[in-house]
Amino acid sequence: MVVGSIPTAAIFWFDYEIMKQVISINLKVSKYDIIVSQSENDFFASLKKTIITNTFFVITDENIERLHLEYFTNLLKQKSYNVRVSTIPAGEIGKSIKSLSILYTKALEVGIDRKSCVIALGGGVVGDVAGFFAATYMRGINYVQVPTTLLAMTDSSVGGKTAINTRDGKNIAGVFYQPNFVWINSSFLNTLPKRHIKNGLAEVIKYALVFDKKFYDYLSNTINNELISSKDFNYIIYKSCSYKAKVVEKDEKETTGLRAVLNFGHTFAHALETLTKYRKFLHGEAVAMGMLFAAELSLVSKTCRLETYKEIESLLKKADFILNLKINEQRLLTLMKKDKKSIDKNIKFVLIRNIGKTVNAHVKDNLVLYALKKFLR
Ligand SMILES: NC(=O)c1ccc[n+]([C@@H]2O[C@H](COP(=O)([O-])OP(=O)(O)OC[C@H]3O[C@@H](n4cnc5c(N)ncnc54)[C@H](O)[C@@H]3O)[C@@H](O)[C@H]2O)c1
Structure with missing residues (x-):
């Protein structure tokens, strides 16, 4: 194990042998880990550590349902957990009051109670809706973020911002509500279209431009027409989350203006x-x-x-x-x-x-x- 030297506030460690990286984010009311790892064992270790329930409510969207839901629910079922699922429409349209309302009804129908845990399996849309749902269902239940887009892995799954859109605009209703942990498995990116990889890469480049010349140099040497090879993903995700965590720790609810640099x-x-x-x-x-x-x-x-x-x-x-x-x-x-x-x-x-x-x-x-x-x- 090699102990790193940045960033200041977030504690992390880097294990080259098993490619597991953990960033701990310390907030006033909660503290949680962001685990960058392709190992399911790491996911279950965090689940055991932070959640006491046998019942999970997996929220996902139509595309992930087709591509990854079976794999993911089988993982949980193999450990004898009860798994309930609800799917929202893919894309920004899914981030609606209608989705939320369907989720409340479905959750009640399938027996989700205050001790159950939500798992947001998807991109930023699923993360925002599932987070908002978890924050409000029975006055707040546990939730875990399992991001599947590069944008969600490097930005939206960290920091506890949840929201839905209304007829009048984007993110009109929302709350800050932190997950119990975030599990980032970059293998999900194998199915993500190139345009969406680039979509996430813009925010990664932003972290380099505003925080870190060395990271800029790394990206300059790494990005090419094929964008980025899969072995580099873990590193850029880890770096991006470290910076996001650091800023969120200093300005948890966007009150001090420190988060402004992310703009x-x-x-x-x-x-x-x-x-x-x-x-x-x-x-x-x-x-x-x-x-x-x-x-x-x-x-x-x-x-x-x-x-x-x-x-x-x-x-x-x-x-x-x-x-x-x-x-x-x-x-x-x-x-x-x-x-x-x-x-x-x-x-x-x-x-x-x-x-x-x-x-x-x-x-x-x-x-x-x-x-x-x-x-x-
Ligand atoms: N909460 C925050 O801090 C925060 C920060 C930034 C953005 N956001 C929100 O995030 C949303 C955008 O997130 P996004 O870019 O992840 O969009 P998204 O969730 O809509 O995902 C993009 C598309 O990729 C598909 N997809 C997801 N994972 C896939 C995979 N592994 N393989 C194939 N297809 C996959 C989705 O079904 C969707 O069609 C916006 O609503 C934005 O407001 C929130």
């Missing part, structure tokens, strides 16, 4: 997603463009040098993200200003200094517009 590229991305009605781009694709725009804005605001801009551009190009766009800059600006971070005539941005170092800044509209024109040229 690098997101002001642009949210405006672009709204303008294109969430249909044209996946979130990660919009974030990739948003990060290059943030680099452009950093350049015109003189917080970074051309060299840093080029470093960011080169990594995003290696990952094959679409980085040129024809869109009306004034409409983008208007939407960015609607963002809650806009104050008077300035919009708050996370800008870059060097790879691994950011600065928060309020940027004047005319400078944002200038950067947008350059970027969209």
Whole structure:
């Protein structure tokens, strides 16, 4: 076993022989482990350690049901656990009040009680809905995250944010509710389409850009047309979760502003997603463009040098993200200003200094517009 040296707050260890990595996340009200391991024994060890029940309510979506549900429920059944299942529609449409309502009814029907445990087997959509369900069913029952997309493995399964969408928008209803543990088995990625791998990779690149030049170098040497080989997944997941855990520990409920650094590229991305009605781009694709725009804005605001801009551009190009766009800059600006971070005539941005170092800044509209024109040229 080799004891690592980063990050500061989260404790972790790295076992090269069995490829198991554990990140412990310490919050005010709870403490839990994120286990990056392809071994089912590690999953059961954590289950035994943190959950006292024989009954599990596995929540998944239609695609995972087809691809992985049988394997997963068989694992539980082999250990003589009672397994109940409910499936929600795949994609953002599944993150609805209707899904939630069906889950409450089904759970009652199949005898899920306050001692039972929910398992969220799926991507960010399943994780958000199952987490919200677990937080509210009988005033809160235990739950475990078993993420199956790269985005869920590197971002959404960590930090306890749960939510559903309403007719009026994304993530309108939600609560912070932490899982008992997170088991990340990167083998699930074998079936994930390349576009969704890239979707998660955008957030991974973000962690490198805002926190860690060495991680940036690692990604630059690793990412190619085939994106990334499966042996590298465990490492990038472990690094990403370590950073996410560190930020969540410092700003559990997004009250201190420390989580803001994770919004690098997101002001642009949210405006672009709204303008294109969430249909044209996946979130990660919009974030990739948003990060290059943030680099452009950093350049015109003189917080970074051309060299840093080029470093960011080169990594995003290696990952094959679409980085040129024809869109009306004034409409983008208007939407960015609607963002809650806009104050008077300035919009708050996370800008870059060097790879691994950011600065928060309020940027004047005319400078944002200038950067947008350059970027969209
Ligand atoms: N809670 C948080 O902190 C947080 C953070 C970021 C994003 N999110 C939320 O996460 C959601 C996006 O998550 P996502 O990108 O994982 O999307 P997703 O859950 O919709 O999954 C993407 C697609 O991949 C399919 N899929 C999942 N795993 C698969 C696998 N192993 N093989 C084949 N197909 C698979 C799904 O069925 C779906 O069609 C959004 O709703 C977003 O708001 C939450």
